[in-house]
Amino acid sequence: MKLSQWLKRPPSVQQGDDAASASNQAVSASNQESSPSDKWRFEMMKDYLHGHTSKEAAGWFESAGYTAADFYDYFPCFLGAGSIGRYLSLYECYKQTLGVAGHIAEVGVYRGAVSLLFTKLVLLYEPYSTTQVHGFDMYERAVPSTRGKGFSFVETYQRVKNLIDIQGLQANCLLHDVNAIDELPGFFEQAPHLQFKLVFLDAGDYDIVSSCLREFWPRLTTGGIIIFDQFNHEAAPGETRAVKEFLPPGTAIRTFPNGWMPNAYVVKT
Numbered sequence: 299m300k301l302s303q304w305l306k307r308p309p310s311v312q313q314g315d316d317a318a319s320a321s322n323q324a325v326s327a328s329n330q331e332s333s334p335s336d337k338w339r340f341e342m343m344k345d346y347l348h349g350h351t352s353k354e355a356a357g358w359f360e361s362a363g364y365t366a367a368d369f370y371d372y373f374p375c376f377l378g379a380g381s382i383g384r385y386l387s388l389y390e391c392y393k394q395t396l397g398v399a400g401h402i403a404e405v406g407v408y409r410g411a412v413s414l415l416f417t418k419l420v421l422l423y424e425p426y427s428t429t430q431v432h433g434f435d436m437y438e439r440a441v442p443s444t445r446g447k448g449f450s451f452v453e454t455y456q457r458v459k460n461l462i463d464i465q466g467l468q469a470n471c472l473l474h475d476v477n478a479i480d481e482l483p484g485f486f487e488q489a490p491h492l493q494f495k496l497v498f499l500d501a502g503d504y505d506i507v508s509s510c511l512r513e514f515w516p517r518l519t520t521g522g523i524i525i526f527d528q529f530n531h532e533a534a535p536g537e538t539r540a541v542k543e544f545l546p547p548g549t550a551i552r553t554f555p556n557g558w559m560p561n562a563y564v565v566k567t
């Protein structure tokens with residue numbers, strides 16, 4: 299049975315019929331616990347169905363003796379389907395922009411997963427291009443936010459910079475300590491030539507999305523794509539408002555077949 303089908307079965311069935319499966323029962327229990335239906339009324343109610351690695355599963359991975367090397371080499375064993383879908387959605391957008399001139403930006407880098415994903419896609423798909431990935435985050439200056447599921451995103455600039463450098467990617471992935479609400483105009487004054495083919499917005503709600511659309515849209519090449527992490531999502535209602543205010547009426551806002559987060563993108567025409 300597919301993971302998605304298994305997760306959609308009623309909890310009683312999930313617990314009962316899978317012989318082997320202490321670990322499956324742990325996953326099932328955790329999916330019930332993490333169901334946010336008591337707090338959320340709309341999109342978040344479905345969020346847990348997508349299959350993220352549960353705390354119980356993660357605990358079992360550790361107790362079963364898997365090593366860090368196992369995670370590097372066999373990561374699909376451990377990632378939930380939702381997490382894999384996130385990276386596939388981003389990959390699909392990246393692929394659509396091959397051949398479009400411009401760099402790639404991520405606003406809201408956190409640990410660097412998406413900036414480094416894009417960096418490695420550039421290495422694989424356009425190794426001789428000058429395409430660079432620009433990651434924007436205000437790191438230690440950011441007030442820890444409690445968006446979405448109540449996670450708080452705290453990371454240091456230096457740790458992400460070291461992660462990039464240790465892999466020899468310092469010319470491919472550039473990290474900018476910038477407050478996306480009011481420091482982007484100053485940043486672009488210093489680098490007025492910068493043009494983008496792909497921009498991923500994942501830093502916050504109304505103020506950040508409005509400011510990023512103002513600054514990145516004119517710098518997005520025709521054929522380029524801007525990706526929204528939580529459009530039409532109750533976790534960030536201001537994101538929808540900012541997008542609707544900024545984009546001309548009639549702009550096509552598309553989504554992903556495996557759409558969790560990110561869940562929308564616009565191709566500039």
Ligand SMILES: C[S@@+](CC[C@H](N)C(=O)[O-])C[C@H]1O[C@@H](n2cnc3c(N)ncnc32)[C@H](O)[C@@H]1O
Nearest residue numbers: 406407408411435436440451477478479500501
């Ligand atoms: C949800 S996390 C980003 C997750 C990341 N995109 C990923 O996929 O792993 C949000 C990030 O936005 C950053 N952030 C919050 N407010 C910001 C602002 N005004 N300007 C720039 N970055 C900001 C936080 O420091 C945090 O690292």
